Amino acid sequence: METVLLHEQSELVYDAPALRFITCGSVDDGKSTLVGRLLYDSKLLLDDQLDTLKAESKIHGTTGGNIDFALLLDGLQAEREQGITIDVAYRFFATERRRFIVADTPGHEQYTRNMATAASNAELAIVLVDARKGVITQTLRHSYILSLFGVRHIVLAINKMDLVGWSSDRFQSIVDDYCDMASRIGIPDVTCIPICARDGDNIFTRSKTMPWYVGPTIVEHLENVEVLSELENLPFRLPVQWVNRPNADFRGFSGRVANGVVRQGHSIASFPSGRVSKIARILTADGEAEVATEGQAITIVLTDEIDVSRGDVLAPTDAAPIVADEISGHIVWFDDSAMIPGRRYTLKCAGRKIGAVVSRLKHRVNVNTLDQQAATSLSMNEIGHVTINLEGALVCDPYTKNRETGGFILIDTINNRTVAAGVIETARRHAVDVRWQNLNVDGARRAMIKHQRPCVLWFTGLVGSGRSTIANLVEQRLCDLGRHTYLLDSHNLRHGLNRDLDFSTEARVESVRRTAIVAKLLYDAGLITLVAMLSPLRVDRQMARDLIGDGDFIEVHVATPLEECERRDPGGLYQRARTGDLPNFTGIDAPYEPPLSPEISIDTSGQTPEAVADRIVAYLQEHRYL
Amino acid sequence: MLQQVTANKSEARSDKHVVGRMSQHLRRLESESITIFREVAAEFRKPVVLYSIGKDSSVLLHLAMKAFSPGRLPFPLLHVNTTWKFREMITFRDERARALGVDLIVHINEEGVAQGINPFASGSALHTDVMKTQALRQALDKYGYDAAIGGARRDEERSRAKERIFSHRSAMHRWDSKNQRPELWHVFNTSLAPGESMRVFPLSNWTEMDVWDYIAAENIPIVPLYFAAPRPVVTRDGTLIMVDDERMPLNPGEQPEMEWVRFRTLGCYPLTGAIRSRASTLPAIIDEMRSSRTSERQGRLIDSDAAGSMEKKKEQGYF
Numbered sequence A: 001m002e003t004v005l006l007h008e009q010s011e012l013v014y015d016a017p018a019l020r021f022i023t024c025g026s027v028d029d030g031k032s033t034l035v036g037r038l039l040y041d042s043k044l045l046l047d048d049q050l051d052t053l054k055a056e057s058k059i060h061g062t063t064g065g066n067i068d069f070a071l072l073l074d075g076l077q078a079e080r081e082q083g084i085t086i087d088v089a090y091r092f093f094a095t096e097r098r099r100f101i102v103a104d105t106p107g108h109e110q111y112t113r114n115m116a117t118a119a120s121n122a123e124l125a126i127v128l129v130d131a132r133k134g135v136i137t138q139t140l141r142h143s144y145i146l147s148l149f150g151v152r153h154i155v156l157a158i159n160k161m162d163l164v165g166w167s168s169d170r171f172q173s174i175v176d177d178y179c180d181m182a183s184r185i186g187i188p189d190v191t192c193i194p195i196c197a198r199d200g201d202n203i204f205t206r207s208k209t210m211p212w213y214v215g216p217t218i219v220e221h222l223e224n225v226e227v228l229s230e231l232e233n234l235p236f237r238l239p240v241q242w243v244n245r246p247n248a249d250f251r252g253f254s255g256r257v258a259n260g261v262v263r264q265g266h267s268i269a270s271f272p273s274g275r276v277s278k279i280a281r282i283l284t285a286d287g288e289a290e291v292a293t294e295g296q297a298i299t300i301v302l303t304d305e306i307d308v309s310r311g312d313v314l315a316p317t318d319a320a321p322i323v324a325d326e327i328s329g330h331i332v333w334f335d336d337s338a339m340i341p342g343r344r345y346t347l348k349c350a351g352r353k354i355g356a357v358v359s360r361l362k363h364r365v366n367v368n369t370l371d372q373q374a375a376t377s378l379s380m381n382e383i384g385h386v387t388i389n390l391e392g393a394l395v396c397d398p399y400t401k402n403r404e405t406g407g408f409i410l411i412d413t414i415n416n417r418t419v420a421a422g423v424i425e426t427a428r429r430h431a432v433d434v435r436w437q438n439l440n441v442d443g444a445r446r447a448m449i450k451h452q453r454p455c456v457l458w459f460t461g462l463v464g465s466g467r468s469t470i471a472n473l474v475e476q477r478l479c480d481l482g483r484h485t486y487l488l489d490s491h492n493l494r495h496g497l498n499r500d501l502d503f504s505t506e507a508r509v510e511s512v513r514r515t516a517i518v519a520k521l522l523y524d525a526g527l528i529t530l531v532a533m534l535s536p537l538r539v540d541r542q543m544a545r546d547l548i549g550d551g552d553f554i555e556v557h558v559a560t561p562l563e564e565c566e567r568r569d570p571g572g573l574y575q576r577a578r579t580g581d582l583p584n585f586t587g588i589d590a591p592y593e594p595p596l597s598p599e600i601s602i603d604t605s606g607q608t609p610e611a612v613a614d615r616i617v618a619y620l621q622e623h624r625y626l
Numbered sequence B: 001m002l003q004q005v006t007a008n009k010s011e012a013r014s015d016k017h018v019v020g021r022m023s024q025h026l027r028r029l030e031s032e033s034i035t036i037f038r039e040v041a042a043e044f045r046k047p048v049v050l051y052s053i054g055k056d057s058s059v060l061l062h063l064a065m066k067a068f069s070p071g072r073l074p075f076p077l078l079h080v081n082t083t084w085k086f087r088e089m090i091t092f093r094d095e096r097a098r099a100l101g102v103d104l105i106v107h108i109n110e111e112g113v114a115q116g117i118n119p120f121a122s123g124s125a126l127h128t129d130v131m132k133t134q135a136l137r138q139a140l141d142k143y144g145y146d147a148a149i150g151g152a153r154r155d156e157e158r159s160r161a162k163e164r165i166f167s168h169r170s171a172m173h174r175w176d177s178k179n180q181r182p183e184l185w186h187v188f189n190t191s192l193a194p195g196e197s198m199r200v201f202p203l204s205n206w207t208e209m210d211v212w213d214y215i216a217a218e219n220i221p222i223v224p225l226y227f228a229a230p231r232p233v234v235t236r237d238g239t240l241i242m243v244d245d246e247r248m249p250l251n252p253g254e255q256p257e258m259e260w261v262r263f264r265t266l267g268c269y270p271l272t273g274a275i276r277s278r279a280s281t282l283p284a285i286i287d288e289m290r291s292s293r294t295s296e297r298q299g300r301l302i303d304s305d306a307a308g309s310m311e312k313k314k315e316q317g318y319f
Helices: A011-015 A031-041 A047-060 A077-082 A109-119 A137-148 A168-184 A218-224 A443-449 A467-480 A505-524 A538-548 A562-568 A570-578 A609-622 B002-017 B024-043 B055-068 B087-100 B110-114 B124-143 B208-218 B282-290 B309-315
Strands: A019-025 A089-094 A099-104 A124-130 A153-159 A189-194 A242-247 A250-256 A261-263 A267-271 A275-284 A287-289 A291-293 A297-302 A313-315 A322-333 A344-349 A352-365 A383-396 A407-411 A418-428 A455-460 A485-489 A528-532 A553-558 A600-602 B047-050 B077-080 B104-107 B147-149 B166-169 B197-200 B229-236 B239-242 B257-262
Touching: A019 A031, A019 A109, A019 A137, A031 A089, A031 A099, A031 A124, A031 A218, A109 A137, A109 A322, A124 A137, A124 A168, A137 A168, A137 A322, A137 A383, A153 A168, A153 A218, A168 A189, A189 A218, A242 B024, A250 B024, A261 A275, A275 A291, A297 B024, A322 A352, A344 A383, A344 A418, A344 A538, A383 A418, A443 A505, A455 A467, A455 A505, A455 A538, A467 A485, A467 A528, A467 A553, A467 A609, A485 A505, A505 A528, A505 A538, A538 A553, A553 A609, A562 A570, A600 A609, B024 B055, B024 B147, B024 B208, B047 B055, B047 B124, B055 B087, B055 B208, B077 B124, B087 B104, B104 B124, B110 B124, B208 B282, B239 B257
Parallel strands: A019 A099, A019 A124, A124 A153, A153 A189, A455 A528, A455 A553, A485 A528, A553 A600, B047 B077, B047 B147, B077 B104, B147 B197
Antiparallel strands: A089 A099, A242 A250, A250 A297, A261 A291, A267 A275, A267 A313, A275 A287, A275 A297, A322 A383, A322 A418, A344 A352, A344 A407, A352 A383, A407 A418, B166 B197, B229 B239, B229 B257
16 A cells, blocks of 8 residues: 555655645535545544444445445534535545645535635635536536636546446546636636546556546645645735734734735835834744745734724735725625625625625626626525625725635624625725715704704504504604604605615615615704605615614514504505515515514504504603604 | 554654744644634634643643733633543643633533532433533623634544534524534634624644644643553543542442553543553654554543534534
8 A cells, every 4th residue: 555644754745734625516426435535545544433434334324335435524413314415524634745634515506605615715626527427517616616716726536437437538528528618717727537436546546447547646636736825926915803902012913914925124004094104023923033924823013103903904005905995706695595786784804894785786607608697686506796885995905816805705784694705806996086075064963953862763564554654643743842853755755766666676675775875864964764664674674773873773663463454455455466466565475574673563453543653752752862 | 563663763753843843734724723813802702712621722722822922812711620620630720821821710510510410420421411511501601701712623523524613603502513604715704693602613624633743843731641651540341541539439349550541632530531652752642643543532432422422512512
């Protein structure tokens, strides 16, 4: 056996960082089997692990009682029981020439997000293809993600060659198919290897049954491939992660060098402010140093006291990053609920978190044909090109120039799920031209001369719940009390501001967004602002709440039950919806998400609207809004 | 045969483990771990380091000190004490906390103690559940920690191999293994709803061997139990158990014998198997490790309770 344990490695190899690679491809193409083979043949499987594996192969195995290597990787009970891979498994092995960290990724489309997780940190990917099936949709989807995330080294491993009679023609035709597609999506380097993972052909040892193949085995290629980083030659970037200020004498900026080299005495600027200083000291994990390079976790001390905080980026003035409030690029959508333009998310990139709205979906990518298709939303696992507007300044670079300052995630503001990952392709700053004009009169002053505390009362509820009637009565009572008010009723807004919007989900998101912004302006003008709007989705109402600010946003849930609303049936709308005449009708065939913790919740059944309005006014008095 | 090779080569290799010399491989791991520590400090309200006194905890603490140097460690250490740890571990714990000037919080599940839970009478599964899992949850709830940093590694066990670096826990401390958050690049989603928390594993990408190499390169203090010495042991079900104090009930005719042993992992002494060894220095331990044919968790009796037992324990809130 050629393999030996780590201790016989040469000095040089002993020193180098582990090569990080992933295996991907469709279900049952043999990813886990290949990784199991690599671990087994590199003698990294220990006796007790092997005993467990043998025992489990008899229970869950799919190889007729022989060792089923996939069970080694499928570490979750659900995976072993169902015989599928759900999430990434990270495993470690070494040959005499190199160390490796391999991530075995799931093949099911449903778990594409977990494949993307592994791909984002990989230097190389082995794309497996079943020789009988050739290149299929999932092969293409995974390859597209690899290209998007800049994985430059691709190995196409054509597996199960035994099942196509070890045919070189079959091998060549799959290679041609794949390489044609790879060149179209910008994958520069593909190494194609015919294998049989189950028996180990062309994994560690050369296949005796495929003498026509003269290229490297999988392991030979992994050992020899050069993945030297070009990042050191790119301009220096230090996204500031943490400001280290233990006492008045020390103020350091900690982070991991994302690109380039930095030296004591270098001129440096902090972005977005652009303020300039010099490097006084560099502290590394090994103490003080003159130089630091890509990948090192360091702390920088500057010669001047300039303002730097988390999310800022230190960079040279002559090769500055982009300070942007609008970015464009591709995203991979991960979440069950679709991406709809107009929604607000939290964007996180290089230590900065910013409110972000996907303002435009330019196209969706059809991974089968690589065509760009017009689309109004992105479903789970779909890839699209979007433009995102940011509520603050983001310091960034195109992803191809810097993974750390060019890759971002989107986080749902309500349930905190990571809903998408994206790469920045272009970034702009709009606000440079359309500058925010500072005004001398502010909201507080406007409110003061009206002798009132402005707030926003947001009435949400089903059709027929009485939200418009009640909002109307509340405004009347407030005026009677001498308050300055304005009521935005969604019915009336449809005649003007929202005239161009229909009742599709996308248009509803947009109508809530516009209405919330107008409400914010009226609030800022010092008015007690009432909004009466169906606004069925939590995420949209949360957007409005975030915009106004928690303390002055009063969510009023007019919680009349559906049966009661349907009994009232204003304008016969429910009847039409029930007969299919009015599709996409909230409460019937479109969802209504009731507020989880509204400030006020009232069921109007059996009460007069006047009594309900009185209760709301009483609430405002109790809570010192009046 | 393999042993022979190892012995012959140990001389030539010893220079690799000289203090202060570190491979590029370890440097990269070190940088990544430091970055993770800083992210926790920046993003969470009230983090804590779960300190279990073992070699991984020693490395964890060493990295934490580096991450915030020259400042102090901005969060405390929490030790969940089952009251059955080796005595040398407790001595070591208190010495380290004092020497490094860090805050140490010790939590014991007093209800469990009152109920008389112990590894002998209650069995390892109940003991672990009450004195470790429940105790940890008690402590996290009591102090309101929103991020708990632990020394777990992905090479330890196959359900660990599946876990994220920032691993989300529900308000009931549960791990939803089938629905983990995607984790891209070094952009960690640290957002939490009220009551939820994060478990954070800075050593995720380290192997057991990396830990030993790093301990050697950085000369990090570890509990002396890792080094071979003559210790009083009895053999039970093929496992060598050290008789660490008088609470250990001996079977009729059972007599502790002095043997040269050391420990590959440390936990509750009645549940931790020793290995026969003469390796009493770091280079000797590292040599022995390289030729080992068993995994480190083999010595932990709690992992063999049932297949997939680690995953089950983790889903319930075990570290």
